[in-house]
Amino acid sequence: MPEIHFAPLNVPFERRRQTAVVWLWLVSLPTTLFIFFMSCTIVFLLPWIIAYLLFLLFDIAPENGGRRFSFARESKFWKWYSEYFPISLVKRVDLDPSKNYIFGYHPHGVISVGAWTNFATEANDFSKKFPGINCRLLTLTSNFSIPLYRDYLMAQGLASVSRQSCENILHKGPGNSVMIVVGGAGESLNARPGVYDLVLKKRLGFIKLAIRNGACLCPVFSFGENDIWEQADNPKGGKLWKFQKTVQKLSGWTMPLFHGRGLFNYNVGIMPHRRPITTIVGRPIEVVKNENPTEEELLKVQKKYIEELYDIWNTYKDTYAKDRVKELTLIE
Secondary structure, three states: OOOOOEOOOOOOHHHHHHHHHHHHHHOHHHHHHHHHHHHOOOHHHHHHHHHHHHHHHHOOHHHOOOOOOHHHHOOHHHHHHHHHOOEEEEEOOOOOOOOOEEEEEEOOOOOOHHHHHHHOOOOOOHHHHOOOOEEEEEEOHHHHHOOOHHHHHHHOOOEEOOHHHHHHHHOOOOOEEEEEEOOHHHHHOOOOOOOOEEEOOOOOHHHHHHHHHOOEEEEEEEEOOOOOOEEOOOOOOOHHHHHHHHHHHHHOOOOOOEEOEOOOEOOOOOEOOOOOEEEEEOOOEOOOOOOOOOHHHHHHHHHHHHHHHHHHHHHHHHHHOOOOOOOOEEEO
């Protein structure tokens, strides 16, 4: 058991506030579930709960862009959240609002904190930096089966990552775009400080989606995404790794055994460490619309995408990844 390093009592109020909002975000899933099940014990609310559950059976909002609310995205809450790490958003070029975009986010990290902060909220003024671009962060369809939590996600602008959902959003008109965390659950198992191993080599689905819909591909890279939590060793082929991959195969998601700091200490707990995350939005890659692209076309576009991703890495690594353990690596 490591020695616990407690925070001093005279921590400024601003920092305590930042810690509190990050904690509230971290426990949002169990909190919404608790509220729902507690509501089920109140007889007066049962007719409303039954009506709500019936509504969920027929609700197609997650497949059609969700139900986004500006007040939820623009809440001061998220500014405090972003300041905790802190998190910043950097653009390389302006984006043409007359076009649609598929943003590919890398790396996944443990929970994709940078993607949430910069694309599900206005903490770093995404709409001001990219006027006319209406981007929706995508997540697993299964997340929209969880009562109340689903509504919380949609209020922030999240939608399902299914192909139909992506196409519905892209077809809404110019500027409508999606953010896909390309590496998925499998990549989260590689998230360790100073390491940037990306699951990308065989990921052609999002590239095919872009070509089929004539949407520009835009790589996004977050320096520091893997640094905010440590993770238990899970060597490939080991018992823990096999268990995590089995869970992933059965459910579509898996949970790294991660640890960070606590609410009142600096080295024991599940809170993320206060380490900076810098999200770089790269230059878009134009594609020629084609309903049935060949594998050769997919690989050609993938090559351009990877080249831009490496250009981001090589341009900014000595500024934002000084403590890297190794260079950017594409795996699988």
